Amino acid sequence: MCAAGGGGWRRDEGNRPRWRRRRRTPRAHPVPVAVTYELTDLGSSLFEVVSRMKAWAEAQISEVREARQKYDESA
Numbered sequence: 001m002c003a004a005g006g007g008g009w010r011r012d013e014g015n016r017p018r019w020r021r022r023r024r025t026p027r028a029h030p031v032p033v034a035v036t037y038e039l040t041d042l043g044s045s046l047f048e049v050v051s052r053m054k055a056w057a058e059a060q061i062s063e064v065r066e067a068r069q070k071y072d073e074s075a
Contacts, residue, residue: 019043 020043025034039047 019046
């Protein structure tokens with residue numbers, strides 16, 4: 001969901017390329033509608049980039065925690 005309220009990613013924009021695909025499955029009342037999301041080829045192309053960012057963040061977590069602790073102690 002979009003941080004700015006979701007409207008930009010959920011709006012029907014015709015056949016514009018997207019990074020994810022949304023499929024709505026109707027169900028009998030009163031059960032809510034089921035919605036399934038899956039990555040498109042465009043979205044899947046981000047996998048390597050996001051994986052590398054995750055690995056970087058995991059490698060830096062101790063430094064981040066130390067910086068947070070120093071900040072909290074000085075406040």
